[in-house]
Amino acid sequence: MEPVIWLAKGETMAPNDGSWKRVFLSMNLFLTIVIDGLIEASWLFVVALGLTLVFGVLKILNIAHGGFYALGAYIAATVVTLFAAKGLPPALGFAAMLLAAAFVALAVGVMLERGLLKMFYGRDEVVLLLVTYAVFLLLEDITKLIWGVNPILATQPYELFGNVSFGKLFYVGYDLVLIPVAIASGLAVWFGLNRTVTGKIVSAVIHNPEISASMGVKINRIYAFAFAFGLMLAAFAGALTAPKISVQPGLSSDVIILSFAIVVIGGLGSVEGAAVGAILVGLARAASVHIFPQGELFVIYLIMAVVLMIRPEGLFQRETARRI
Amino acid sequence: MHTLSAHKGRIALAAAAAALTISTVPVSAQETFKLGIVTFLSGPAAESFGVPARNGATFTIDELNKGSVPAPHNKVGFGGMKIEPIIIDENGGATKQVQELRNLYQRDNVDAVLGYISSGDCLAVSPIAEELKKLLVLMDCGTPRIFEEAKYNYVFRTASHATMDNVALIRYMKAKNIKMETFSAINQDYAWGQDSRADFVAAAGQIFPNAKLGTDLLPKFGAGQYGTEISALVGAGSDVVYSSLWGGDLQAFVLQSAPRGLPKRSQLVFSAADHVLPALGDKMPDGTIIGARGAYGLMSRKSVLNDWFFPGFEKAIGAYPVQAAYRINQSILGLKNAIEKAMEKNGGKKPTTDEIVAAMTGSQWESPGGLIKMTLGDGHQATQPIGISRTKYNPEKKRVDLVDIQYFNAECVNPPPGIKSLDWIKGGMQGAKCE
Numbered sequence: 070m071e072p073v074i075w076l077a078k079g080e081t082m083a084p085n086d087g088s089w090k091r092v093f094l095s096m097n098l099f100l101t102i103v104i105d106g107l108i109e110a111s112w113l114f115v116v117a118l119g120l121t122l123v124f125g126v127l128k129i130l131n132i133a134h135g136g137f138y139a140l141g142a143y144i145a146a147t148v149v150t151l152f153a154a155k156g157l158p159p160a161l162g163f164a165a166m167l168l169a170a171a172f173v174a175l176a177v178g179v180m181l182e183r184g185l186l187k188m189f190y191g192r193d194e195v196v197l198l199l200v201t202y203a204v205f206l207l208l209e210d211i212t213k214l215i216w217g218v219n220p221i222l223a224t225q226p227y228e229l230f231g232n233v234s235f236g237k238l239f240y241v242g243y244d245l246v247l248i249p250v251a252i253a254s255g256l257a258v259w260f261g262l263n264r265t266v267t268g269k270i271v272s273a274v275i276h277n278p279e280i281s282a283s284m285g286v287k288i289n290r291i292y293a294f295a296f297a298f299g300l301m302l303a304a305f306a307g308a309l310t311a312p313k314i315s316v317q318p319g320l321s322s323d324v325i326i327l328s329f330a331i332v333v334i335g336g337l338g339s340v341e342g343a344a345v346g347a348i349l350v351g352l353a354r355a356a357s358v359h360i361f362p363q364g365e366l367f368v369i370y371l372i373m374a375v376v377l378m379i380r381p382e383g384l385f386q387r388e389t390a391r392r393i
Numbered sequence: 394m395h396t397l398s399a400h401k402g403r404i405a406l407a408a409a410a411a412a413l414t415i416s417t418v419p420v421s422a423q424e425t426f427k428l429g430i431v432t433f434l435s436g437p438a439a440e441s442f443g444v445p446a447r448n449g450a451t452f453t454i455d456e457l458n459k460g461s462v463p464a465p466h467n468k469v470g471f472g473g474m475k476i477e478p479i480i481i482d483e484n485g486g487a488t489k490q491v492q493e494l495r496n497l498y499q500r501d502n503v504d505a506v507l508g509y510i511s512s513g514d515c516l517a518v519s520p521i522a523e524e525l526k527k528l529l530v531l532m533d534c535g536t537p538r539i540f541e542e543a544k545y546n547y548v549f550r551t552a553s554h555a556t557m558d559n560v561a562l563i564r565y566m567k568a569k570n571i572k573m574e575t576f577s578a579i580n581q582d583y584a585w586g587q588d589s590r591a592d593f594v595a596a597a598g599q600i601f602p603n604a605k606l607g608t609d610l611l612p613k614f615g616a617g618q619y620g621t622e623i624s625a626l627v628g629a630g631s632d633v634v635y636s637s638l639w640g641g642d643l644q645a646f647v648l649q650s651a652p653r654g655l656p657k658r659s660q661l662v663f664s665a666a667d668h669v670l671p672a673l674g675d676k677m678p679d680g681t682i683i684g685a686r687g688a689y690g691l692m693s694r695k696s697v698l699n700d701w702f703f704p705g706f707e708k709a710i711g712a713y714p715v716q717a718a719y720r721i722n723q724s725i726l727g728l729k730n731a732i733e734k735a736m737e738k739n740g741g742k743k744p745t746t747d748e749i750v751a752a753m754t755g756s757q758w759e760s761p762g763g764l765i766k767m768t769l770g771d772g773h774q775a776t777q778p779i780g781i782s783r784t785k786y787n788p789e790k791k792r793v794d795l796v797d798i799q800y801f802n803a804e805c806v807n808p809p810p811g812i813k814s815l816d817w818i819k820g821g822m823q824g825a826k827c828e
Binding site for chain 1: 434435436437439440444582608609610611612613615617618620621622624625627628630640641642644645648649652653654672673676
């Protein structure tokens with residue numbers, strides 16, 4: 070029986086082509102899908118990581134996450150432009166843009182949590198969701214006020230890591246660097262949560278804030294830290310993305326929708342879940358673009374729907390005991 | 394009572410005489426024409442189209458109000474009436490625009506509304522203007538559907554629709570012997586992207602009958618990241634990659650595809666790319682074939698009107714005019730032409746909406762982008778000439794120049810009256826008159 074061969078568009082195969090050519094062409098397409106999928110998954114994971122962390126600790130579905138992603142992109146673009154104007158090396162601009170975006174998001178995040186969100190703790194989750202939506206809208210207008218509506222191109226760091234070839238395909242090194250960056254970010258968060266004292270305290274707050282508080286944990290500090298750290302990750306992801314896109318208004322809304330899809334698939338609050346969700350979506354989307362482009366958007370929400378049918382709490386959401 | 398009646402009669406007589414006098418007297422210098430202008434001031438289309446259009450409108454109106462525009466548009470304002478613009482933001486979606494249009498007519502009492510860039514907005518607001526019997530001049534929107542699927546009396550579009558862009562691209566590629574045995578496409582998944590793709594594929598089928606469509610991608614509008622799409626396009630290795638992407642999406646696509654070797658492997662062909670050239674600079678690959686939706690900007694031809702518009706705009710705004718600035722300029726000049734024609738007929742008084750509509754139907758006028766003729770849609774849809782060219786970065790001027798320009802007259806790249814664009818293309822573009 071003839072094996073099913075998926076050819077990349079443009080690749081042809083005569084009826085008498087040997088099976089080795091068939092295998093090679095299939096492998097070529099498979100490899101392309103895997104690389105594209107992993108690059109996309111890495112980006113999605115870095116974006117979704119902060120969102121799932123904030124939900125895990127504060128039980129807030131933070132719509133403002135997309136706004137901080139855009140803020141990070143704008144700060145990065147500004148820093149890169151400034152460094153380029155002063156003739157400083159792109160590597161320095163790259164490091165500075167990541168640090169600046171992370172620092173601003175961390176500072177604003179703490180102020181936002183202490184100045185606004187804490188007033189709504191204990192209220193219905195929908196109220197908190199609406200508060201973060203309001204922050205999202207405010208951030209959209211604030212970025213317009215500061216940076217205007219014109220797009221900013223800050224591409225210098227995009228050329229920093231050269232190009233890498235896989236067969237007849239070239240990949241930009243910067244895109245490939247996203248993969249180790251995502252792995253490092255995920256491991257750092259996982260290690261921080263599971264292997265450090267602070268992480269254990271955060272885990273205790275996640276499981277039961279009342280008992281944690283009664284044992285002397287300053288849960289307000291944990292909340293502020295977790296919220297700001299989540300937003301810092303969003304801004305970090307925005308900063309990483311800035312050199313490869315045209316930074317302009319409207320960045321935030323698409324990102325927030327995709328991030329929600331990832332964390333819903335993986336399970337709200339689960340770092341491992343976000344990783345698996347991002348890989349599933351990244352690979353499925355890449356496969357769809359290469360094999361069935363019409364289904365590119367549909368496939369993401371198909372995965373989400375299937376997961377929700379089988380495991381409504383998401384793939385990695387732990388069962389929680391009912392409190393009496 | 395009698396005295397009172399006689400007095401009333403005299404007053405009535407005097408009032409009637411005054412009314413008669415007013416109705417035949419030409420407009421006074423104090424009379425104004427209130428013009429609602431709708432363009433994107435925020436959102437993804439603002440930088441590429443909306444703000445250049447706003448700048449084009451303010452520059453043109455300032456110049457008209459000063460009477461500084463060359464003949465035949467040298468009368469002050471519209472027939473001596475100063476133009477009073479009210480500019481509003483097109484961002485926010487079609488439902489919002491419908492309400493904003495009603496506000497302009499009914500609350501702000503504008504004499505006409507001119508503008509709109511989004512095809513969706515144009516399709517949504519046109520029936521409202523028709524219902525209110527108010528003048529609406531659409532200055533952009535790519536979709537051919539406005540007058541091909543409906544009939545309007547009070548609505549006009551003063552620029553060609555997207556069919557022209559794609560037919561001209563294909564004719565250019567044939568004239569320049571571009572090899573196109575295979576081609577791939579990447580277009581946004583909404584009206585503009587899908588209509589453009591359909592026109593290009595159909596026109597390719599006529600002029601390059603053996604060309605095969607390979608990878609055919611329709612990413613969502615505003616996707617911004619095209620890594621996987623670029624892999625698919627590079628993998629396809631087609632002779633030509635066609636796209637109607639615009640604005641930030643096009644900039645991102647070019648930025649991401651150039652380092653991955655796509656421009657070296659395939660001839661890039663972009664239907665509406667002039668507006669991204671200033672921002673992209675040397676990132677735009679040399680030799681890319683681009684259209685500008687007209688003979689606009691760096692592809693504009695020398696004429697008295699263009700010698701006024703291009704340098705004047707550049708001096709006033711600090712950047713050279715791209716397609717949206719030209720389109721709104723030709724729209725304002727078209728309205729001016731119709732108003733002044735109507736005033737010639739009615740003895741020089743401010744014309745009514747119906748008088749302007751009658752004058753604008755089937756009219757033609759000179760613009761910096763060439764002669765505009767309202768030949769389609771029963772005289773409500775314009776056709777115009779177009780230029781297509783290749784990019785070449787100029788390191789001395791630090792800008793992208795356009796070289797190897799070829800112009801196509803309106804009758805060569807637009808369908809004749811009475812036939813839908815796609816049917817015309819698929820039928821072999823019968824009746825096209827190419828110079």
